[in-house]
Amino acid sequence: MDGKIVNLKSKLEIYKAMTAGANFADCPVRDVINGINGKWSPLLVMALAEKPYRFGELRRLVPDISQRMLTQTLHELQRDGYVHREVFPTKPPSVEYSLTDLGRSMFVPLCHLVQWAELNHDAVREARAAFDARM
Amino acid sequence: MDGKIVNLKSKLEIYKAMTAGANFADCPVRDVINGINGKWSPLLVMALAEKPYRFGELRRLVPDISQRMLTQTLHELQRDGYVHREVFPTKPPSVEYSLTDLGRSMFVPLCHLVQWAELNHDAVREARAAFDARM
DNA sequence: TGTTGGCAGTCTCGAAAAGAGACCAGCACT
DNA sequence: AGTGCTGGTCTCTTTTCGAGACTGCCAACA
16 A cells, blocks of 8 residues: 555655655644634635734624634634734723734635635536536 | 735635625635535545545545545535546446546645645644643 | 623533444455 | 455444523713
8 A cells, every 4th residue: 555656746745745644743734734724714814814803803704603613713723823813901802813924824825725716616516516416 | 014915906806705795605715615625625635636546545545534534525526526436347346536627727726725734834833832832 | 870782702502523433235366 | 155355335422513691891871
């Protein structure tokens, strides 16, 4: 199961980086990707890429996220260094979330993926419809 | 230093496309992204981008995926038009999975994201360690 | 004075999804 | 006759997710 995958160069290296590790800690790509590809993470990064937002603003912006998931996802994004959390000691203390430099640099490739998604949405929907029709 | 990297109109339109929709069906980007960002989808797409694989090969290639999840993820990828499934009537019938043109075109931006992940893995791990140390 | 409402969350509980592993039919090799 | 390989499905358990109630603080309103 080891000798058959030795054909390409750059792609193979990436591929090996994703699969070679015996576990998660040894695989940088899966480690990082799994932090990004949560259900709400890309959405929040896209939102914060536009401008910083407060907790309640984000909640109103993404109506179908629960507070629990918003708190948790922001916490994870903060932990991984994508998001900066700042508390302002106003009368009711307000909390502002903004993208760090790391977050902004991650936003670039993410944005490409999102652009692809926009362009190819119709193709995907068609494929889906054709597939469902055959079943 | 404020979000000036992002003040292009195209990006704002994408952002609006992600957040404006009242529900999922109206938001093309979320619809497509949610099909890509599963736990195993990117990994399998990366693997199949190298060359077509059979079911058992994929299973051995990604040792920590369960058959159940492999079947299900491949099925979803096929439904969305990224993956082609072909059955060969050999003695024990073998099934080969390969990327479609749509899958290959999606692989391009995905690959950028993966490359970013590879490059910035250390930064993310450092941020994570620093964050955990403070708690 | 009591009430209401906004802020940023936390807590709990039921539902949905993921993971582990048994099981299936058919065929080849020993 | 037993073992192993093919590509899966079925069931059971654990993990995660989602909805909504609840907290503490303060300000405005009646």
